[in-house]
Amino acid sequence: MKLTLWTYEGPPHIGAMRIATAMEGVHYVLHAPQGDTYADLLFTMIERMNKRPPVTYTTFQARDLGGDTAELFKDAARSAYARFKPDLLMVGASCTAELIQDDPGGLAAALQLSVPVLPLELPAYQKKENWGAAETFYQMVRLLGKDYVLSPGEKRKPRPAGLPPSCNILGPTALGFRHRDDLVEIRKLLRQIGVRVNVVAPLGAKPEDISRLHEADFNVVLYPEVANSAAQWLSKNFGQPSTKTIPIGFNATRAFIEEVCTLAQIHCDIDELTKRSRARWYALSVDSTYLTNKRVFIFGDATHAIAAAKVASQEMGFQVVGLGTYSRELAREVREAASQYGIEALITDDYLEVEQRITELQPELILGSQMERHIAKRLKIPCAVISAPIHVQDFPARYSPQMGFEGANVLFDTWVHPLMMGLEEHLIGMFREDFEFHDGAAPSHLGHGHQRTPANEASVASEPAPVPEVAVANGAPVTESVWEPEAQKELNKIPFFVRGKAKRNTERFAIERGLPTISLETLYDAKAHFGR
């Protein structure tokens, strides 16, 4: 048993729903109690979809348990089939139905429907949402592709001369973090490179498209959490290689183009394709100097977290002070990435542990999921969302990809936005004695949420500073140091956006040295000590 306040991922059947909902011509019959129908709202309210997910729930109740829940399942499957006429029927159980062991796969098979049935066994008490999505996709690719598998020793037929190279795009799902926009961007990029897209799956695909996957020369894996297992199967059985680079950020997009060109055995002018990117120039511009070494903490699904760390350190000039993921399946990859920044990765699905680490590290920016946004709000640290779990605001009406060159532009905007802009930081420093330009005036772009009032400023300042060691002076340990008025006055001259940190650092410095009072000298000693 595990205590959870928030959960990063839903149960595995939500993953299966994300596949079913992404596709056309698929229906999912889910053996589940009535409350589990809440899952529909993830798609209709959070993603703002205009149709219900293609899922029929059996919605059994306690009084059915003694009777025949299996019959209930068969009825539901039969009427869902009759009503929706899908080309493929997925069947499975949610966590409660798993316990009553009705075997949806067997029951559905007994109905002898004239469509392929994909039985899903998704162990709800061991696995989670992304795993469920990956397993569902993999099982579907296998089911619909098995007739085309190369026999042992058989080689892939070479692409006929004159035909452009082709690929599949694998991984985008319903309820995915910016999957729809990423897809548009990547399709555009592939077209520019001269690669034809054979099938995109699961998003927008029909079952018959899934059975055409083998026709492509290679696979583009956009979201490894969802597509890796299917891609591996495709590579083993059809000899299709797949891309490894995730095109998030300017550099990675270039690397992705190179990888695609190699797999497609073609040549393209990368510099020409790169020309329209603004992110790179913005990062080089003089006001961006202020971004140098901003301390950033990153947490999210493995793919987005690793990519964000790369972009943050190499393209924004930030210092990555924390990196972690809840995707245990890709823990090794995240650990490797973290070691490049000389830090240890945080692999956990415990929201409280993440909060703890952030509190310790006191970063200047958090790149995380909606969970980290909450933590950030509480600790009053700027934050941008880079990964699921997501909320309705992460499905913007505007085009806002994370991938490709346009994605890099979007990243630059969304990450820099919560921070003080260079020019603004500069002006506030210059005019801080001005009566209209005082500390309480919020920076223009931060909005109301960031309004600094004396009250919340005080609450930042009065947060207990972490006290690592307590030194001993005059026999008694000093646990608190008092500010001398003169030092306090000097502290108030420090620009407000770094004042909280200066205050904490100075107090920690004083306590560690057993100083009961903080003088002007202490303040500057501490500044010298902590200065970067």
Added chain:
Amino acid sequence: MNRVIPLQSGAAACDSQDRAILKERGQREVFCGLTGIIWLHRKIQDAFFLVVGSRTCAHLVQSAAGVMIFAEPRFATAIIDDHDLAGLADANEELDRVVDQLLTRRPDIKMLFLVGSCPSEVIKLDLSRAAERLSKTYTPRVRILNYSGSGIETTFTQGEDACLAALAKEIPRHAQDHPAQREVDLLIVGCLADVVEDQFSRIFNELGIESYAFFPPRRSGDIPCLGPNTRYLLVQPFLTETARVLDDMGAKRIPAPFPLGVEGTEAWFVAAAKAFGIDPNHVEKVIAPKRQRANLALERQRQVLSGRSIFFFPDSQLEIPLARFLHRELGMQLTEIGMPYIHRQHLAEELALLPAEVSLSEGQDVEKQLDRCRNYRPDMVVCGLGLANPLEAEGLTTKWSIELVFTPIQGFDQAADLAELFARPLVRRTKLAA
């Protein structure tokens, strides 16, 4: 038993027993009782809700209201995993450990609800024994209770009922044994927003009913005490179990419509006043100005809503009182009113006020119901969050029923707010069409 209070001349005297009610079994599109936690944890301010369930339950509670609003909510889930199921760990020991972890983290918690879910019920984890056992360790610091919010037992608002029923069992029966507690003549049962509680208090005082208390209390320590003649008034139509517990303790229910709309609120107060033998002239003097003000406020919404048709999908159990209000006071036309479950006794006064020709349905087969709804093409549809946007996409105007549970809608001064909740989507449609 089916007492009809003649409210106004012209009230349709219709026996609820005679109504044909469409009963359906099929896919239900309604949340489970765990959802109640979302508002209960705000209502009882020193209580914490620990769901003992699966990852699905945890996901539901955090998604149900779409509300990842509270950074540190007063609810959590103890997620059952493989070890518990395979018997590798003693689920009871595990639960004790989790509770200890939780109470160490939140020393401010005075009352802890262990909330049962489908999985915990299917594996027969006995939470009432667990609550007893844990109480031994934590009393008097924390009171530990339990109830089930499972989807196999409860729908949406029934979770609140289950929670309040558990809490009602804690009500002391004899004041002499509990000198610190207040013995009351009238208990007002069901969650109300603080602002509504305060308004109702003033009205009870004006009426001259002085010995009353609201249940649940805002703080868990303020549970009132039943006296030998205590009577209770329900504010919600879904408090079946809670009422049963109170009945068993000897309290008497005052039958009344629910305090929604001007008419319902008046009838509700009148029923209370009558039960306490208060002079009708005095009652009229107290109520009249409030009725007048409320009716005035309703006028604007009446212009928007009058003549428009409305269809209710089953969700909050508030459907019948809402339909009654919208029909009688705002002139809306009723098509189908769906309820997850109809408590005939508690709703007798409400049913008597509904026109005879309206179709009532109980339970749900969502696909068939959607077909009927499309057939009617009503001007407005009240439904859950899962259906709202798809119906909007079909050109129907919707109102989410969950909003009606979160918003203060009871009482005279909220009648116009309640009407406005229905008017707003229609006004918006017109605005956007223009």
